[in-house]
């Protein structure tokens with residue numbers, strides 16, 4: 637008789653994978669996820685206390701962020717020779733339960749899996765202008781496959797559409813400037829230095845916005861020359877067939893797959909979502925991209941010339957996001 641199949645990574649492997657998963661991007665670095673570990677499974681929950689009601693009333697971007705963490709976790713474990721089988725939205729009395737993961741041992745990890753896990757450490761959201769990405773057609777073909785595998789559509793917004801997109805972005809920013817609830821949420825989550833969540837001032841452009849397509853944040857201290865720089869980043873749109881929670885989760889997974897593949901190729905990235913926060917702007921984007929799907933998130937992709945900031949944004953400690961369920965004794 638052979639050895640019993642290995643179906644659960646040891647504690648240290650799981651803890652380091654959850655820590656790596658927490659490097660996933662999230663709306664305003666809100667990190668709206670919780671993981672619960674029992675003897676046979678790891679479950680992912682949204683942390684609805686971290687929803688941003690003025691920016692994200694439906695919790696769509698919260699679930700997108702959780703999807704990105706879910707894909708980061710799979711990537712981290714694959715590099716440690718563990719495959720994950722995911723049941724999305726399992727039957728559960730808890731509506732916040734987004735996925736149950738079970739595991740089995742792999743014979744080895746591929747070079748790609750190891751490189752993608754390494755890319756998790758290097759990925760940053762880059763809000764300064766970028767140069768155009770090289771070999772773009774070939775890269776787009778690869779990114780499209782990754783997005784489709786995760787259940788999302790990927791479209792490129794053409795260079796000639798850029799002026800209308802920039803104009804739409806400026807108009808949305810003007811409307812948002814007068815939205816007090818949105819502004820107070822933005823100020824709560826951004827521009828501070830001492831918290832393990834939120835967007836630190838070091839990662840925000842000094843002028844509040846250095847790229848017209850970008851969301852307007854309070855002015856920060858991101859280092860790098862931006863004066864007279866034109867943003868030549870390519871712009872991608874991720875969309876989904878329908879617009880429910882399963883779509884949002886899958887789209888978050890696609891977002892993570894695209895961001896990590898770009899990082900692995902040496903490209904800088906920035907998710908952009910102020911243009912997908914109203915029905916009107918989503919309709920506009922759909923037409924602009926000629927997409928059949930429902931727009932979820934834009935991604936700027938390019939090359940950021942040096943000097944680049946290497947500061948990683950902070951993350952919450954493991955003790956706040958990973959919990960153990962003890963049989964008969966509940967979660968602790």
Ligand SMILES: Cc1cc2nc3c(=O)[nH]c(=O)nc-3n(C[C@H](O)[C@H](O)[C@H](O)COP(=O)(O)O)c2cc1C
Pocket residue numbers: 659660661662663664665697698700701704759760761762763834835850851906907908909910933949
């Ligand atoms: C759903 C979602 C929406 C986001 N929207 C924006 C955005 O509109 N503008 C922006 O600059 N960054 C956006 N981000 C990036 C986050 O601000 C970023 O991931 C977070 O601050 C952590 O920083 P890091 O990505 O450098 O680790 C978004 C990320 C996610 C997952």
